[in-house]
Amino acid sequence: MTSRIAVISFILLSFNSCSKSSVEYSDEFKLAKQKEIWESKGINSYSFTQRISCFCSEEYTLPKEVIVFENQIISVNGIPYDPSTDSSMLRIEDRFDFITNGLERNPEIYRVTYDLEYGFVSDFYFDFSLNIADEEIQYYFTDFSPN
Numbered sequence: 001m002t003s004r005i006a007v008i009s010f011i012l013l014s015f016n017s018c019s020k021s022s023v024e025y026s027d028e029f030k031l032a033k034q035k036e037i038w039e040s041k042g043i044n045s046y047s048f049t050q051r052i053s054c055f056c057s058e059e060y061t062l063p064k065e066v067i068v069f070e071n072q073i074i075s076v077n078g079i080p081y082d083p084s085t086d087s088s089m090l091r092i093e094d095r096f097d098f099i100t101n102g103l104e105r106n107p108e109i110y111r112v113t114y115d116l117e118y119g120f121v122s123d124f125y126f127d128f129s130l131n132i133a134d135e136e137i138q139y140y141f142t143d144f145s146p147n
Contacts, residue, residue: 037119044071045147055134095121102126
């Protein structure tokens with residue numbers, strides 16, 4: 001009887017070890033794959049709305065309409081864009097770099113969401129230290145339109 005139980009256990013363990021398991025991909029791998037999807041679209045002119053959520057001034061966190069032409073931000077809320085006065089605007093390419101840099105800092109909590117059709121980052125959240133108040137940041141990107 002004991003040998004029967006051993007044989008049955010062995011068979012069950014064999015089936016279990018041969019079962020298909022899900023593959024876990026690193027966040028860096030997911031980011032790279034999404035970037036490939038975005039780049040495969042060949043879009044270099046587009047518009048979107050960007051909103052930042054942080055413990056910052058209201059002006060900083062208000063939604064802003066961003067227009068990108070030939071991979072350069074040309075206007076924010078209809079005003080010509082000057083990156084020397086505001087570096088918070090993130091083109092789609094910049095979002096991938098921002099996420100890469102954020103992951104390298106080993107955040108305690110983070111979330112990244114991707115657009116299903118185009119592959120770009122549609123929003124992200126980073127909290128780099130649970131012990132520090134007010135250093136969290138979240139970006140939302142909506143109303144994407146390729147031009």
